[in-house]
Amino acid sequence: xxxxxxxxxxxxxxxxxxxxxxxxxxxxxxxxxxxxxxxxxxxxxxxxxxxxxxxxxxxxxxxxxxxxxxxxxxxxxxxxxxxxxxxxxxxxxxx
Numbered sequence: 094x095x096x097x098x099x100x101x102x103x104x105x106x107x108x109x110x111x112x113x114x115x116x117x118x119x120x121x122x123x124x125x126x127x128x129x130x131x132x133x134x135x136x137x138x139x140x141x142x143x144x145x146x147x148x149x150x151x152x153x154x155x156x157x158x159x160x161x162x163x164x165x166x167x168x169x170x171x172x173x174x175x176x177x178x179x180x181x182x183x184x185x186x187x188x
Contacts, residue, residue, distance in 0.1 A: 103146035109135070112144050131155075 107115065112133065113123040126132035133152035135142045 104149070106146070107144045107149065109142055109144070112149070 105111075109123065110120075113120055123132060127135070133144050134148040136145055136148070137143075
C-alpha cells in the first residue's frame with residue numbers, strides 16, 4: 094500500500110451525492126460550480142464519478158482563499174458604498 098494513502102487520515106472517497114450532502118450544498122449548486130470550473134476535481138472510474146480526499150482538500154483550500162480575499166475586500170467595498178451614499182442627493186420633500 095502506498096504510504097501517501099491512509100484512509101484513516103485522508104477520509105473516504107466520495108460520490109457526487111456524498112460530496113454535496115457532506116458540504117450541505119444543493120445538487121444544482123454542485124453542478125453549477127462544476128460548469129464554471131469552480132468545483133472539485135472529479136475522477137472517473139468506469140462510469141462512476143468519485144471525488145478523492147486530496148481533491149476535497151484542494152477545493153476547501155481554494156474556497157477558504159476566495160473567502161479570505163472577499164473579507165479583505167469588504168472594508169474597501171464598504172467605504173466605497175459610504176462615499177457613494179454621502180455624494181447622493183438628499184431626498185426631496187414629498188418623495
